[in-house]
Amino acid sequence: MTSMRPDGHVLWSTDVAVPVSRLADTVDWSKAECSRLGLFASVVGHVGDGNFHVAMIYDPRDPAQAAAVARCVRRMTDRALEMDGTVSGEHAIGIGKKACPRDELGDETIGLMRALKRALDPKMDHEPGQGV
Structure with a gap:
């Protein structure tokens, strides 16, 4: 993905984990959320443990794109918690x-x-700086 991104674009990679019984629904939901962005995004994972990764390519110089990606990530974490998962x-x-x-x-x-x-x-x- 990094080799195909346009100049000036970045990759936001994130992950969440949910119980395996809720994985398919959460992945489908996440794919739909990413599709609404109109940006290139992929969903991959080693799903046997309920963990999956989403990566989105966007232009950080575009405030609307950056904000949309951040909101999408936040919705994914909220959804994972609703599904008894982890952020x-x-x-x-x-x-x-x-x-x-x-x-x-x-x-x-x-x-x-x-x-x-x-x-x-x-x-x-x-x-340093993390401080929980």
């Missing part, structure tokens, strides 16, 4: 889904994660 199966959270763990885990769990991070990495040497 990320293996690709971690990253900048694009930074707000999503709170939706999945709640304030109390995020607070515990922050306390553990501070206790184990008080200088924030490992993955």
